[in-house]
Amino acid sequence: MADLAEVNRLQDELLKQPQVQLPVSHLIHGQMYARTVFIPANTIVIGVLTNLDNICILHGDITVTTDESVMRLVGYNILPASKGYKRVGFAHADTVWTTLIHTNGKSVDEIELEMTDEPYLLQTRQNLIQPPEI
Numbered sequence: 001m002a003d004l005a006e007v008n009r010l011q012d013e014l015l016k017q018p019q020v021q022l023p024v025s026h027l028i029h030g031q032m033y034a035r036t037v038f039i040p041a042n043t044i045v046i047g048v049l050t051n052l053d054n055i056c057i058l059h060g061d062i063t064v065t066t067d068e069s070v071m072r073l074v075g076y077n078i079l080p081a082s083k084g085y086k087r088v089g090f091a092h093a094d095t096v097w098t099t100l101i102h103t104n105g106k107s108v109d110e111i112e113l114e115m116t117d118e119p120y121l122l123q124t125r126q127n128l129i130q131p132p133e134i
Contacts (some may be wrong), residue, residue: 004049007065007086011046011121024124026108033111036098039091047087048116052101054081060095064088 020043027034039045039062056079058064063072065088066079072092073079081087081099089095105111112119119125 004086007046007088010088014044014046019123022123028103028106028108028111031102031104033101033103033105033108033115034098035101036096039089039095039097041091041093041095043091045087045089045091048118048121049086050081050083050116052103052115053083054115055079055100056081057098057100058095060091060097061093062089062091062095062097064090 020040022040022043022045023038025036027036037045039060056077058073058077058079059075061072061074063070065085067082067085101111101115103111103114105114108124112122112125116122
């Protein structure tokens with residue numbers, strides 16, 4: 001897994017570039033939350049630092065950091081994602097990424113605040129929360 005400090009340095013540089021708006025869909029059902037993101041080909045993505053273990057379901061072609069190593073995932077893949085990590089990926093082709101999280105949250109807003117301490121980095125919240133002052 002990539003060093004968090006290295007990921008944050010890459011993130012700081014990428015945030016200086018024009019951002020690609022990624023379509024996100026949400027489903028909450030039976031104490032589960034499914035967050036699905038469409039990642040266009042040739043896009044670099046960096047997730048948020050997660051507070052909750054989750055499961056990732058991917059379909060496409062993406063090279064991504066996993067709990068174990070950097071992997072190129074082609075086609076349909078399911079993998080565990082432990083809390084405490086921040087994923088980095090490059091989509092070689094259009095990719096659909098669904099994250100499944102167990103939650104007691106009743107709304108996307110509640111769940112986003114539960115799943116990460118970096119909600120201000122989520123595109124779905126960028127107009128709602130300002131980053132903490134450092």
